[in-house]
Amino acid sequence: MARITLDHLAHAYKPDPRRAEDYALKEINHVWNQGGAYALLGPSGCGKTTLLNIISGLVRPTRGRVRFDDLDVTDLPTEARNIAQVFQFPVVYDTMTVRENLAFPLKNRHVPRDRTARRVEEIAHLLDLTRVLDRKASNLTADMKQKISLGRGLVRPDVAAILFDEPLTVIDPHLKWQLRSTLKEIHRALDITMIYVTHDQTEALTFADKVVVMHDGAVVQTGTPDELFERPAHTFVGHFIGSPGMNILPCRVEGASAFIGSERVALKRPYRPLVAERVELGIRPEFVQLQPKGVGLPVHVRRIDDIGRARIARVEMNGHPLAASVPDGISIEGDEASLVLDPRHVHIYANGHLVTDESAGGHAA
Numbered sequence: 001m002a003r004i005t006l007d008h009l010a011h012a013y014k015p016d017p018r019r020a021e022d023y024a025l026k027e028i029n030h031v032w033n034q035g036g037a038y039a040l041l042g043p044s045g046c047g048k049t050t051l052l053n054i055i056s057g058l059v060r061p062t063r064g065r066v067r068f069d070d071l072d073v074t075d076l077p078t079e080a081r082n083i084a085q086v087f088q089f090p091v092v093y094d095t096m097t098v099r100e101n102l103a104f105p106l107k108n109r110h111v112p113r114d115r116t117a118r119r120v121e122e123i124a125h126l127l128d129l130t131r132v133l134d135r136k137a138s139n140l141t142a143d144m145k146q147k148i149s150l151g152r153g154l155v156r157p158d159v160a161a162i163l164f165d166e167p168l169t170v171i172d173p174h175l176k177w178q179l180r181s182t183l184k185e186i187h188r189a190l191d192i193t194m195i196y197v198t199h200d201q202t203e204a205l206t207f208a209d210k211v212v213v214m215h216d217g218a219v220v221q222t223g224t225p226d227e228l229f230e231r232p233a234h235t236f237v238g239h240f241i242g243s244p245g246m247n248i249l250p251c252r253v254e255g256a257s258a259f260i261g262s263e264r265v266a267l268k269r270p271y272r273p274l275v276a277e278r279v280e281l282g283i284r285p286e287f288v289q290l291q292p293k294g295v296g297l298p299v300h301v302r303r304i305d306d307i308g309r310a311r312i313a314r315v316e317m318n319g320h321p322l323a324a325s326v327p328d329g330i331s332i333e334g335d336e337a338s339l340v341l342d343p344r345h346v347h348i349y350a351n352g353h354l355v356t357d358e359s360a361g362g363h364a365a
């Protein structure tokens with residue numbers, strides 16, 4: 001079990017990198033706490049696997065150091081790092097029983113038999129594998145085999161960390177939701193540092209205490225699921241997390257007002273003049289309500305989607321598309337309506353970055 005420190009870490013696959021674009025992983029500095037559950041979340045190509053491979057020792061970083069507690073592991077091979085890994089596709093020995101598969105990492109390290117037997121039972125119970133413990137792995141489904149892979153990753157109690165690389169890819173969709181929450185419970189039960197790579201926001205938000213959102217080779221925000229929802233630090237986070245994602249609209253800010261074209265939106269505090277190429281207003285659909293015409297900002301309604309837990313209106317304001325919540329009991333006639341924005345949840349972004357009280361351009365109310 002270890003605290004993981006990423007110290008001025010950066011990686012370029014091409015030799016002699018000069019510009020920021022040459023780096024698959026731009027410089028990051030992070031400390032991940034012992035026992036934490038972290039998810040690396042971002043779209044394909046954003047650098048998640050590169051970062052995971054640097055932590056596991058498969059890739060040596062161009063710059064910076066990796067430490068497990070106080071031990072600098074940057075130059076150590078994977079085998080010397082004391083980590084467990086679970087990959088996208090099952091890694092099991094078909095000729096062995098499930099019990100033998102789970103016991104394998106412990107047997108390899110000469111853990112006494114009775115301790116191995118107890119640990120295998122414990123992990124099998126957590127993953128609901130008890131009833132198949134004495135069956136040959138070859139006869140099991142892909143789902144079951146991936147559960148065995150998870151079990152093999154989880155079985156060693158002394159690992160510095162467990163790294164998961166999109167581990168639910170082959171899992172049947174019906175089982176996915178179940179395994180997502182099982183993994184969360186397992187993390188609570190085992191108190192091991194876990195790092196989970198995924199492009200799926202639901203997986204990341206269910207599993208992790210802290211989600212590390214990556215975009216274009218850089219970490220754009222590290223936060224709890226609530227923080228990412230409530231205060232996206234970057235428009236990318238706002239857009240990428242949430243379903244539908246945050247509404248992002250070009251605007252002009254004057255004191256405690258933002259103007260979208262000629263329409264005024266009240267802000268929760270005044271802002272200093274912003275010097276930026278791009279100034280945008282962000283608000284999640286959950287905090288924008290569709291109302292009848294004349295109550296708020298005028299919009300045209302394009303359609304209303306019923307997504308089960310809520311109704312979402314797709315509207316257009318000054319040529320910009322927006323998503324808004326439709327409160328129960330509201331009926332809209334024709335395609336004209338209005339929007340009411342909750343000022344507590346309106347954020348202002350300068351060149352993509354959240355303008356905070358501390359950052360240039362903002363000040364406390």
Ligand SMILES: Nc1ncnc2c1ncn2[C@@H]1O[C@H](COP(=O)(O)OP(=O)(O)OP(=O)(O)O)[C@@H](O)[C@H]1O
Binds near residue numbers: 013042044046
């Ligand atoms: N071995 C390699 N050689 C050269 N470029 C690479 C190599 N591996 C990854 N890249 C590039 O580095 C960037 C980051 O890739 P990486 O695999 O880390 O992203 P990712 O977020 O894990 O994406 P995915 O989910 O598709 O694997 C991409 O532009 C990719 O093309």
